[in-house]
Amino acid sequence: MKKLRFYVALFVGKLSVLVLKLFKKNATYMPGKIAIKICPDFLKYIDKPKKIIAVTGTNGKTTVCNIINDVLIDNGYNVLNNRLGSNLNSGIATALLSKATLNNKIKQDIAVFEIDERSSKIIYKNIKPDYLVCTNLFRDSIKRNAHTDYIVDIINSSLPKETTLILNADDLISCQLGKKNKKIYFGIDKLDTDVEETNNIIKDIKTCPKCDSKLKYKYARYHHIGKAYCPNCDFASPESNFLVKNIDKDRKAIIIKETRKSYRYYMIADSIFNIYNELAAISILRIIGLSATKINNSIKKTKIVETRINEEEIAGKKVITHLSKGQNPVAASRVFDYVQSKPGKKAIILIIDDCDDAKYSSENLTWLYDADFELLNKEDIKQIIIGGVRANDYYLRLLFAGVPEERLIKTVNELETTKFIDKDNIDTIFILHDIYKYDVALKLKQNLKEDKG
Numbered sequence: 001m002k003k004l005r006f007y008v009a010l011f012v013g014k015l016s017v018l019v020l021k022l023f024k025k026n027a028t029y030m031p032g033k034i035a036i037k038i039c040p041d042f043l044k045y046i047d048k049p050k051k052i053i054a055v056t057g058t059n060g061k062t063t064v065c066n067i068i069n070d071v072l073i074d075n076g077y078n079v080l081n082n083r084l085g086s087n088l089n090s091g092i093a094t095a096l097l098s099k100a101t102l103n104n105k106i107k108q109d110i111a112v113f114e115i116d117e118r119s120s121k122i123i124y125k126n127i128k129p130d131y132l133v134c135t136n137l138f139r140d141s142i143k144r145n146a147h148t149d150y151i152v153d154i155i156n157s158s159l160p161k162e163t164t165l166i167l168n169a170d171d172l173i174s175c176q177l178g179k180k181n182k183k184i185y186f187g188i189d190k191l192d193t194d195v196e197e198t199n200n201i202i203k204d205i206k207t208c209p210k211c212d213s214k215l216k217y218k219y220a221r222y223h224h225i226g227k228a229y230c231p232n233c234d235f236a237s238p239e240s241n242f243l244v245k246n247i248d249k250d251r252k253a254i255i256i257k258e259t260r261k262s263y264r265y266y267m268i269a270d271s272i273f274n275i276y277n278e279l280a281a282i283s284i285l286r287i288i289g290l291s292a293t294k295i296n297n298s299i300k301k302t303k304i305v306e307t308r309i310n311e312e313e314i315a316g317k318k319v320i321t322h323l324s325k326g327q328n329p330v331a332a333s334r335v336f337d338y339v340q341s342k343p344g345k346k347a348i349i350l351i352i353d354d355c356d357d358a359k360y361s362s363e364n365l366t367w368l369y370d371a372d373f374e375l376l377n378k379e380d381i382k383q384i385i386i387g388g389v390r391a392n393d394y395y396l397r398l399l400f401a402g403v404p405e406e407r408l409i410k411t412v413n414e415l416e417t418t419k420f421i422d423k424d425n426i427d428t429i430f431i432l433h434d435i436y437k438y439d440v441a442l443k444l445k446q447n448l449k450e451d452k453g
């Protein structure tokens with residue numbers, strides 16, 4: 001009976017993929033959702049590729065998955081992934097059933113799944129990854145993710161014991177995953193920009209998990225990221241198996257040290273958080289046996305997808321669109337830090353309202369006071385133009401951050417933000433947009449091209 005139910009679910013799921021295709025829509029989660037509705041154990045029974053790589057974490061998981069997928073495909077692997085789909089159980093089910101035959105056979109030999117942290121519980125019961133890469137764990141939307149301890153507990157309570165973890169050695173929170181699992185670490189060695197103690201608003205771990213003494217840092221990078229140790233017991237950041245020893249921004253290269261040898265790779269993007277993403281991807285690719293040369297040759301052809309970062313010259317100005325997720329204070333702070341580190345006179349357009357949520361949610365605002373808007377209080381950031389229904393809230397937050405009133409402009413109409421740019425006084429325009437506002441960012445670029453701005 002169970003078997004019959006599964007095959008009905010598989011058939012209906014595959015049929016709905018076809019129907020969606022007919023209407024020129026991507027099957028992102030609906031076919032999987034229907035299949036799970038018909039057969040709740042659908043993920044258990046569906047055939048799976050022999051090797052499964054899972055990627056999770058607060059920030060960077062999509063970019064890491066994209067790099068892994070690009071490199072594997074470029075090297076001739078037949079990869080099954082949820083690249084176009086959701087990272088919840090329905091997205092994983094959709095990815096699997098789309099590739100399965102009607103008699104439940106999958107011919108791909110490797111899968112790369114992006115997995116939402118909170119969905120771990122329902123996914124790992126039936127999908128047991130050989131490798132789980134965790135990019136990092138930070139405070140995320142409070143409404144959905146509560147606190148990092150809550151997320152660590154969810155992942156730990158569901159993690160299969162045979163899964164090898166690939167973890168960020170510079171992130172003490174994700175290092176607490178899988179007490180009994182085999183672990184391999186990646187990290188970035190001390191940088192010139194590192195400090196003794198960071199002054200970011202959010203630090204999700206401050207005391208030793210063993211003895212509760214205040215943690216100290218050999219070097220701190222941002223938030224709780226860095227190389228930490230406890231002054232009163234033996235607790236410390238682990239050593240990295242894959243360690244970035246050198247970052248050469250001029251030559252667009254990074255050097256990664258492994259146990260015996262160091263290898264040089266092309267640097268896809270120059271922000272530290274994207275170097276972590278690239279490093280995480282290279283680590284897992286090396287672990288499954290790809291040579292450094294092969295990885296590097298493929299990485300040279302890889303780009304971070306345009307919906308995340310894009311740079312182009314419009315009417316003599318550099319225009320950079322950059323994803324900056326709303327309700328995710330650390331992701332926003334990292335992007336603000338990246339923007340302020342760039343040379344020249346800058347204008348910033350902020351359209352980071354999180355979808356329709358902005359209109360209806362009362363929780364929405366708290367994250368503004370966890371994000372480091374203070375980073376935008378810099379002499380060479382000449383204008384910050386805020387667009388959207390929550391413009392007043394961002395305006396107030398920026399005033400609290402000490403940004404002089406004369407540098408701030410706000411408008412409810414996102415599409416008119418470009419018209420306020422003081423072109424004679426600006427070298428670079430940054431458009432920082434939420435994931436749901438990418439279409440608006442594109443329209444703003446079009447405005448600039450048509451000189452409506």
Ligand SMILES: [Zn+2]
Nearest residue numbers: 208211230233
């Ligand atoms: Zn301690």
